[in-house]
Structure formats: structure tokens, C-alpha cells
Amino acid sequence: MKQYVIDQLNEADYHRLKEHLEQTLETTMMEGIYRVDLPADLHNDIQREHAACQPYYFAINLDFFKVSFELLVRTRQMLHCPCMGYADRRQRDYILEYADRLLEQLNIRA
Numbered sequence: 001m002k003q004y005v006i007d008q009l010n011e012a013d014y015h016r017l018k019e020h021l022e023q024t025l026e027t028t029m030m031e032g033i034y035r036v037d038l039p040a041d042l043h044n045d046i047q048r049e050h051a052a053c054q055p056y057y058f059a060i061n062l063d064f065f066k067v068s069f070e071l072l073v074r075t076r077q078m079l080h081c082p083c084m085g086y087a088d089r090r091q092r093d094y095i096l097e098y099a100d101r102l103l104e105q106l107n108i109r110a
Contacts, residue, residue: 002086004099006110007066013108014064020106021062034060036098038073042091050075050083058087058095069099 009017021027025034035057047056053075061068071087078084087095103110 002071003061004069004071004096005066006068006099006103006108008110009065009067009108011064013106013110014062016106016108017062017067017102020102021060025060028059032062034062035076036060038091038094042094044088044091046083047073050081053077053081053083056083058091067099069095071095 018032021034025036027034036059038056038058040054043054043056047053054077056073056075058073059070061070071092072085073087073091074084075081
């Protein structure tokens, strides 16, 4: 899996991230997994065509020592569809900028 990983979190970083993510994002049935909707203006051609598969999202996986930002763009509606796949350049840039902004906002220097 392609992902942007920030490791070597300390305990305070973990708790700040966990509190923020739980307050601002949708959680999943799996502990430590959060969904971030991808803005519609970043959908690629096939994603725009697949209106029934929207919304699209990327996942954040938080555990005690690291946080990972997946570069796989998923749909909430289907398990497998050609509209799912690794982020294109614009989507990848958005995910990386989202991650960096989040860490800066929470004053995490990993």
C-alpha cells in the first residue's frame, strides 16, 4: 500500500491526533481508522462519471507510534470498482498537504 507515514510519534502527539481526528472526522468500525472525503473538484474523469460511487475518500490510520495517510482513493459505496485507485498527482498533493497542515495545526514535529 502506498502511504505517507509519520512515525516516531510520542505519547502527547498520539493523544492530540486521536482527539482531533475523533472530533473532526468520521471513524470506521476499525479502531484508529478515519475517513477524509476527497473534494469533488479533485475527482478524476472516471470518478466524476461514477456518481453512484461517490463520495470518495482517503483513510488515515493512527496507532500509538505512527500516523499513516493512505494514497488509495476509495469509494464508500462499492468494494471494488475501476473508479478506485491510487491518487493521481493532484489528489496525492492534496493528501500530503492535508497531512502536513494537520501536523502543523496540532504542533506535532515528527
